[in-house]
Amino acid sequence: MVGVLAKIDELTDLIEPVVIGMGFLLWGVEYIPSGNYSTLRIYIDHEDGIQVDQCADVSRQVSAVLDVEDPISSNYTLEVSSPGMDRPLFTLEQYAAYIGEWVDIKLRYAFEGRRKFKGVLVGIEDGDVIVQVDKEEFLLPIESIDRGRIIPNFN
Template identity: 30%
Template sequence: MSSHVISTTEELLQPILQEKDLDLVDIEYVKEGSNWFLRVYIDKQDGVDISECGQVSEQLSEKLDEADPIPEAYFLEVSSPGVERPLKTKEDFKENVDKNIFVKLYEPIDGEKKYEGILKDFTNNMVTIEYKDKTRKKNVEIPYDKIAKARLAVAF
């Protein structure tokens, strides 16, 4: 059900984004409490401003009303992934070397299922993260297919 909503939304969205030279980062269709949310994350090289999100939201909303792929009431949110952008593909990892990232694993490596640190390398489907263990810096190598979720992280 939600995969149909996502694929239909993506089809309706592509021409709108191409016209505005924007990239699709992610689409989520999730239930939170009793409400459904269709969230669309868009971006471009220099970042996306609020008026662009508004324009895309208006145009997409019109097309969704015509196609009507969603039976229940829902909220449409169009935004930029901002500073904690998800890393979804191998390309995302390659493009974000030397940035601070957070990863959640399917199974523990060295007893941990979560790591946050600097993405040092992505080679041969291995992600290398430099992280702090108390005061010492350590590296962990994580096979790409063991990563459940990854995103850019804000370092404080």
């Protein structure tokens, strides 16, 4: 897992200046190695939202940089997307912006006998994400979170 996290950091360092230079926010990067064929998923955001043609433009620019720098030695698929309503959360700042929302969190390793937590995001404390599941609060270290996402409320 440490190798994947280091690769994500390397990819983020390459991709972020391109995305920012095009006027977008780099919301997050997912790298999913799978044998000889991997997936690199980039989430971009903008205060006015994201259109499909903007994703295509960013994909072309990022692809050109990745072709030159060649940070992924195997074959891979590059996907560029908006984070959407069920947006993934990558940083403490992103979690802090969604306090009060329902979240679905999966940990890399079991914590108190479980890996999945679905509940209300109630706060951030010293690098931990605080989630209330039923009536119990759990402090989940950000570095232990494998995947976190907002659960959209359509009411």
